[in-house]
Amino acid sequence: MQVETNTIYCGDNLEVLAKFPEKSVDLIYADPPFFSNKHYEIIWGNGAEMKVYEDRWKGGINVFIEWMSERLWQCYRVLKDTGSMYLHCDRRANAHLRVAMNSIFGDDKFQNEIVWAYRTGGVSKRRFGHKHDTILFYTKTLNYTFNPLKERIYYEKPFFISNKDAEGRYYADVLMRDVWEIPAVINVSKERLGYPTQKPEALLKRIIEASSNKDDIVLDPFCGCGTTLVAAHLFGRKWLGIDVSPIACDRMKSRLNKAGASDVHVIGAPATIKELKSLEPFQFQNWVIDRIGGVPSSKKSGDMGIDGYTFMAREPIQVKQSEGVGRNVVDNFETAIRREHKTIGYIIAFSFSKSAYEEAARAKAEDKMDIKLVRVDEMDKYFATAT
Numbered sequence: 370m371q372v373e374t375n376t377i378y379c380g381d382n383l384e385v386l387a388k389f390p391e392k393s394v395d396l397i398y399a400d401p402p403f404f405s406n407k408h409y410e411i412i413w414g415n416g417a418e419m420k421v422y423e424d425r426w427k428g429g430i431n432v433f434i435e436w437m438s439e440r441l442w443q444c445y446r447v448l449k450d451t452g453s454m455y456l457h458c459d460r461r462a463n464a465h466l467r468v469a470m471n472s473i474f475g476d477d478k479f480q481n482e483i484v485w486a487y488r489t490g491g492v493s494k495r496r497f498g499h500k501h502d503t504i505l506f507y508t509k510t511l512n513y514t515f516n517p518l519k520e521r522i523y524y525e526k527p528f529f530i531s532n533k534d535a536e537g538r539y540y541a542d543v544l545m546r547d548v549w550e551i552p553a554v555i556n557v558s559k560e561r562l563g564y565p566t567q568k569p570e571a572l573l574k575r576i577i578e579a580s581s582n583k584d585d586i587v588l589d590p591f592c593g594c595g596t597t598l599v600a601a602h603l604f605g606r607k608w609l610g611i612d613v614s615p616i617a618c619d620r621m622k623s624r625l626n627k628a629g630a631s632d633v634h635v636i637g638a639p640a641t642i643k644e645l646k647s648l649e650p651f652q653f654q655n656w657v658i659d660r661i662g663g664v665p666s667s668k669k670s671g672d673m674g675i676d677g678y679t680f681m682a683r684e685p686i687q688v689k690q691s692e693g694v695g696r697n698v699v700d701n702f703e704t705a706i707r708r709e710h711k712t713i714g715y716i717i718a719f720s721f722s723k724s725a726y727e728e729a730a731r732a733k734a735e736d737k738m739d740i741k742l743v744r745v746d747e748m749d750k751y752f753a754t755a756t
């Protein structure tokens with residue numbers, strides 16, 4: 370059975386993968402959150418900063434590994450018998466993920482622990498600098514696609530297999546080893562998009578070239594800003610990406626278009642930010658209220674500034690289809706919820722200005738009114754836990 374390729378799925382990869390037919394993809398590269406206990410911020414060209422995804426795990430490493438294992442099982446299921454999986458991790462979880470991968474794929478399907486070495490700023494004086502990641506390479510069976518790659522090494526003296534290059538250095542092109550020195554994407558890199566943890570295209574090109582052939586299907590279930598998809602496109606592979614962040618999916622589509630992939634489909638909920646911005650205001654409002662499981666206001670749109678209510682506690686919600694919502698909106702909303710004799714309310718928008726956050730903090734401290742400012746890209750998670 371076939372999957373729809375050249376498609377970005379916006380959603381939780383566990384749910385999306387469950388819908389894929391088994392044995393449908395040739396290569397998987399997965400670069401999940403690393404158990405790093407950080408928020409990842411994103412800085413796009415216009416300087417606007419938004420939180421894109423979180424890598425914080427309440428409950429410790431076991432919770433993370435359990436979360437990952439469910440997804441790794443799905444990856445295993447959708448991989449063809451001749452397929453390979455590369456799992457990108459670092460020192461924080463690699464020992465645990467290796468054990469998980471061994472139990473899913475089988476010890477004998479472990480092919481390599483690739484060390485990706487790079488130089489970035491910031492080195493501790495208390496230990497050696499943490500300057501490599503680990504990429505675990507497994508195959509589904511022992512009959513797998515592998516195109517051996519070569520690398521150039523230099524010698525100080527002539528050697529029986531060596532040649533001389535234009536600068537007079539002795540070299541030989543030998544089969545590639547499992548330590549890869551590839552520069553990381555840093556602030557001054559040309560390919561930098563501002564997406565946190567963006568991986569270099571050169572890294573993905575190597576994996577794709579070695580473990581797939583033309584027209585094979587490459588899947589990245591944590592595709593971020595789409596590095597794997599672009600590399601797959603450039604090598605004439607079909608590709609599929611999944612990411613839970615609508616902002617990432619939106620930016621990825623533009624990146625692929627720029628790389629020459631014209632027919633890019635983005636499917637799945639929630640819709641991309643760009644699509645949400647182009648909706649009619651009332652459609653957007655309905656989409657938000659529906660998405661968080663709230664109930665729409667029975668009053669006409671715009672009445673009293675209340676567009677809906679949370680389902681259980683019936684706390685007022687106002688939806689703004691705009692960026693940089695300011696202090697005056699918070700002020701007016703405070704009046705609106707006061708009229709409803711409520712002390713808690715939500716404003717949902719693409720982003721808020723600093724003054725809006727300050728006003729919400731003031732209202733809480735001085736008026737005991739709890740006005741929660743929720744961004745569209747975080748509302749799924751917010752309402753899953755808050756109400």
Ligand SMILES: C[S@@+](CC[C@H](N)C(=O)[O-])C[C@H]1O[C@@H](n2cnc3c(N)ncnc32)[C@H](O)[C@@H]1O
Pocket residue numbers: 380381382383400401402403421422564565566567568569590591592593594595596597611612613614617
């Ligand atoms: C380390 S980043 C990937 C970076 C990517 N390799 C690149 O070069 O841009 C991890 C990504 O996983 C996504 N993610 C986290 N949880 C997810 C989930 N359950 N389903 C799909 N994507 C998820 C995050 O939004 C983030 O973009």
